[in-house]
Amino acid sequence: MTTIEDEKDVGGDVRDASERTNRTTGILSLTSTELQALRRPFPTPGGAAIQATRQHNLSVIRRLLYENGPQSRPELARLSGLSLPTVGALVAELVDAGTVEDLGVIAEARVGKPASRVAIDTAGNVAIVLDLTHDDLFIGATVDLDGAIVDRVEVDIGDAAGDDALAHAVDLASVLIERTTAQVVGIGVASPGLVDENGTVHVADRLQWRDVALAEVLHSSTGVATIVGNDVNLLALGLSRFQTDAGRDAIVVALDNGVGAAVLVGGVPVLGEQFAAGEIAHLTVDRDGDPCRCGRNGCLDVVVGAPHLSRRVAVSGPGVLEPAGRMLGEVLAPIVLMLNINVVVVVGPADLVEGAFAAGVVSGVHSRLRPTIVEGLEIEVGRHDPDLVLRGAAAQVLETQLGMR
Ligand SMILES: [Zn+2]
Structure with a gap:
């Protein structure tokens, strides 16, 4: 029987686990029980539709700043088709979150009212990535916009398969999201097997998955846009982009x-x-x-x-x-x-x-x-380099979410 006392004990173990982060490799290794205990439920915000629109508009602004470099708010309003007050509110939120930095007024030898410009803060945005291709280990990482791995959590999944394996993947993504203070622009997952363009895993033998809507499950559980790809495709992407x-x-x-x-x-x-x-x-x-x-x-x-x-x-x-x-x-x-x-x-x-x-x-x-x-x-x-799969998954996320290429 599980009692509240037992749960407290699990929490204690997890705190110990957090302290177990390997100082040389920076990897936090967890058992699946520790992973579950670390994961806290996300608050469910009211007005899901409004929330979705706002998230969409935030990603539009981020993407425009990526594709076009530093912009003023009126320029962003023109490019996005959103009103200036809406753009102002979105930019303020992105500045508060550390995603965007205000560069201030840049002096230009032009006639007209000078406007301050804003730009993406490369350290303030990350992708969360998962590698589900190892026999008894799920590997998760946080990757910054330059492709550097800044956090890493591994969970021993034993011989978990089916819904259990799916739950471990969701927990791992959730724990990584909680551990970062940066803006998470998306989740990228390297899955074994046949994966379609919507992120549904049609066949993955080791995990006993058939038609698992992995991207949809991760998106609805975390609220973060998710991309799932076949592991070898993402390795190829990692090699192409980084090696x-x-x-x-x-x-x-x-x-x-x-x-x-x-x-x-x-x-x-x-x-x-x-x-x-x-x-x-x-x-x-x-x-x-x-x-x-x-x-x-x-x-x-x-x-x-x-x-x-x-x-x-x-x-x-x-x-x-x-x-x-x-x-x-x-x-x-x-x-x-x-x-x-x-x-x-x-x-x-x-x-x-x-x-x-x-x-x-x-x-x-x-x-x-x-x-x-x-x-x-x-x-x-x-x-x-085994990190190339993770970095390939991050490249896929950033290129899709931010239009980096
Ligand atoms: Zn054969």
């Missing part, structure tokens, strides 16, 4: 948990009609190969997926790595050719993908294409 300067047209293949891929065209991940673009795991590459869980043989998943590949190395030795890499390279070559891709990134466990496997990928791609095509092609194979 490689040539990544507007790129293929990213992730081998850690099975095989997932993303295709970026013009800097935007391709989703596909069934939101399954890049789902190359069950492409047959070796008809005489090992049986696959899909019922067929020699799928890319059983040839290069990290769990299968490491098992094959254990049984047959490292000689299997180069041919496996080559098969992946041969699969990627026609996509490179068809879309005129100039960057291919393959990420996975370093002990598997670096060395012989990487050499195999390069020779597999090169063997299928004319030298003139591969001349400008960059192929990177290695371990990726």
